[in-house]
Amino acid sequence: MDGPLPLALLVASLLFAAVVLVYVVLDRTPDWGLLGFAAVIEAATLVLLVVAAVQVGDVDLSGGALVTLFGYLVAGLVLLPIGFVWSLAERSRGATAVLMVAGLAQAFVVVRVMQVWPS
Amino acid sequence: MTRTATSTSSGLGRALVAVYGVFALAATARSLVQLATKAGEAPLAYVLSAVAALVYVAATLGLAEVGPSPRRLAWAAVGFELVGVLTVGTLTVLDPELFPDATVWSDYGAGYGWLPLVLPFVGIAWLWRTRARD
Numbered sequence: 001m002d003g004p005l006p007l008a009l010l011v012a013s014l015l016f017a018a019v020v021l022v023y024v025v026l027d028r029t030p031d032w033g034l035l036g037f038a039a040v041i042e043a044a045t046l047v048l049l050v051v052a053a054v055q056v057g058d059v060d061l062s063g064g065a066l067v068t069l070f071g072y073l074v075a076g077l078v079l080l081p082i083g084f085v086w087s088l089a090e091r092s093r094g095a096t097a098v099l100m101v102a103g104l105a106q107a108f109v110v111v112r113v114m115q116v117w118p119s
Numbered sequence: 120m121t122r123t124a125t126s127t128s129s130g131l132g133r134a135l136v137a138v139y140g141v142f143a144l145a146a147t148a149r150s151l152v153q154l155a156t157k158a159g160e161a162p163l164a165y166v167l168s169a170v171a172a173l174v175y176v177a178a179t180l181g182l183a184e185v186g187p188s189p190r191r192l193a194w195a196a197v198g199f200e201l202v203g204v205l206t207v208g209t210l211t212v213l214d215p216e217l218f219p220d221a222t223v224w225s226d227y228g229a230g231y232g233w234l235p236l237v238l239p240f241v242g243i244a245w246l247w248r249t250r251a252r253d
Contacts (some may be wrong), residue, residue, distance in 0.1 A: 097134035
């Protein structure tokens with residue numbers, strides 16, 4: 001995949017997880033800033049999905065790898081929304097930490113997308 | 120004085136459910152891809168992947184308190200998970216040829232940062248801590 005988007009998305013996801021960790025340590029509940037950060041990651045993931053769909057015709061991917069690639073991209077779209085729904089239903093450190101799990105899982109998804117995409 | 124069981128999906132449990140949820144999603148998706156695209160190559164490993172996926176889904180639902188008797192479901196799933204990761208982990212270390220394609224529990228879950236090995240212990244400790252006691 002051309003361009004800096006996957007790497008930027010990976011860094012942003014890890015940074016998001018790190019910011020949430022700070023929130024957990026300080027016992028702060030998620031706020032609009034955190035939601036906005038997640039929205040940016042979500043939008044970038046959607047762009048990545050579109051870019052992959054556009055460029056996929058030009059690369060050599062087997063059927064299995066193709067399913068895997070788009071499986072990860074779709075997973076990347078649902079992780080943060082589900083994480084927020086599950087997290088915001090309760091106000092506690094554990095509930096805030098849910099967003100850290102979602103951020104790390106998001107980073108993992110991006111890494112797998114980069115691995116599956118032939119360079 | 121009898122204390123009723125506390126919620127398994129509250130506080131720390133909420134994060135634990137999230138981790139189990141990620142594993143449930145990942146294991147289910149992986150299993151579906153394996154069974155759909157190359158079922159014939161390593162049937163035993165893929166059936167095992169499907170079983171592991173079901174166990175993670177059951178553990179997630181149980182800990183999230185979905186269904187009629189979630190605590191029992193969670194105990195069964197987490198117990199099965201512990202036995203599964205220890206058995207498959209030991210078998211794959213002793214005889215790497217047994218499962219030609221990796222599963223979540225191969226080599227005690229080393230391919231997944233050892234999380235599959237740690238998770239059932241955390242799950243059992245959490246269910247124990249939140250149990251009803253007198």
